[in-house]
Amino acid sequence: MWPEAAQEQEPLGLNRSAVxxxxxxxxxxxxxxxxxxxxCYETGDFGRRKPGLFEGKKGSDLFPARFDSNYTWxxxxxELRNRAVxxxxxxxxxxxxxxxxxxxxxxVDSQSYYSRIAGGRDQSVLQRYQRILLDIADDxxxxxIEREVACRVVATDKFRVAAIKAARGLTExxxxxxxxxxxxxxxxxxxxxxxxxKRIDAYHYALTRLVAGSPDRKAAxxxxxxxxxxxxxxxxxxxxxxxxxxxxxxxxx
Numbered sequence: 192m193w194p195e196a197a198q199e200q201e202p203l204g205l206n207r208s209a210v211x212x213x214x215x216x217x218x219x220x221x222x223x224x225x226x227x228x229x230x231c232y233e234t235g236d237f238g239r240r241k242p243g244l245f246e247g248k249k250g251s252d253l254f255p256a257r258f259d260s261n262y263t264w265x266x267x268x269x270e271l272r273n274r275a276v277x278x279x280x281x282x283x284x285x286x287x288x289x290x291x292x293x294x295x296x297x298x299v300d301s302q303s304y305y306s307r308i309a310g311g312r313d314q315s316v317l318q319r320y321q322r323i324l325l326d327i328a329d330d331x332x333x334x335x336i337e338r339e340v341a342c343r344v345v346a347t348d349k350f351r352v353a354a355i356k357a358a359r360g361l362t363e364x365x366x367x368x369x370x371x372x373x374x375x376x377x378x379x380x381x382x383x384x385x386x387x388x389k390r391i392d393a394y395h396y397a398l399t400r401l402v403a404g405s406p407d408r409k410a411a412x413x414x415x416x417x418x419x420x421x422x423x424x425x426x427x428x429x430x431x432x433x434x435x436x437x438x439x440x441x442x443x444x
Contacts, residue, residue, distance in 0.1 A: 265347065267340055267343045267344050267347060268344055268376065270340050271337070271340045271341055271344050271376070271379065271380075274333060274336060274337040274340055275379055275380075275382070275383045277333060278330070278333065278334070278337060278386055278387065278390070279298055279299070279382060279383060279386050280298060280299060281299055281300060281303055281304050281307070281393070282299075282304060282326040282329070282330070282390065282393070283304065283307045283308075283322070283326065298386060298389065299386055299389040299390050300389075300393070301389075301392050301393040301396035301397070304393040304394075304396070304397055305393070305396055305397040305400055308322055308397045308401070309397070309400070309404070316401075316405040316407050317407060317409060319401055319405075320398075320401060320407055320410060320412075320413055321409070323394055323397055323398060323401075324409075324412065324413055324416060327394055327413075327416045327419075327420050328416070330390060330420055330423075331416075331419065331420060334423055334424065335423070337383060338428050338429060339429070341380045341383070341428060341430075342428060342429060342430035344376050344380070345376075345380070345428075345432060348372075348373045348376055348377075351372070351373060352370075352373060354369075355369050355370065377432075380428070384427070384428070387424045388424065390420075391417065391420055394413075394417050394420070395417055398410060398413050398414060
């Protein structure tokens with residue numbers, strides 16, 4: 192092929208200078224759009240990148256809990272929900288998504304958890320005991336963190352309730368939404384605390400059935416770790432409760 196034939200042909204109705212100008216415009220605008228969305232063109236405190244439009248927004252963090260509210264979650268409220276969702280359901284997810292959707296309505300369930308521990312044919316007896324140990328170890332690490340975040344949310348909600356009383360010009364709807372926001376946080380914290388004993392029951396249920404079917408020296412270690420978890424759960428929240436609205440959550444639609 193001759194060099195002339197390999198040259199890019201101009202579109203009909205446009206001269207070469209016009210095509211070049213359009214391409215240059217596209218090259219200039221597209222990076223600006225990307226930078227505007229991601230916020231990569233600026234840095235915040237201590238040289239950290241400033242959050243962009245979709246920074247940290249994924250999964251349940253994308254929208255506020257109340258879709259009819261103008262409020263949005265604080266960082267602590269977001270973290271509380273991300274921590275709590277782990278403790279409200281069974282320690283291990285099932286292999287079938289349909290089962291996971293059903294169990295999300297029931298919360299922690301001993302029989303469902305045991306089926307995940309003993310249901311895998313590829314798991315040896317030792318591995319099944321080890322899985323319980325790993326799950327309890329995760330709980331022992333997560334529970335103090337979740338409770339610390341919960342206490343920060345409780346403290347912030349006390350300021351929120353005080354602000355409701357002191358603020359002027361709030362509409363009845365704004366007062367109602369703020370109180371319901373506090374009540375929702377209280378309800379979530381209470382739900383997690385109520386779920387923790389169920390997790391202990393699930394671990395004990397799985398252990399006793401493993402021992403009945405396939406005894407192993409590892410069982411003694413699992414029993415000891417369950418007692419450690421029971422003692423951790425018994426500590427309760429490291430902060431006084433109170434200051435909430437005490438109003439039940441009512442959702443529109």
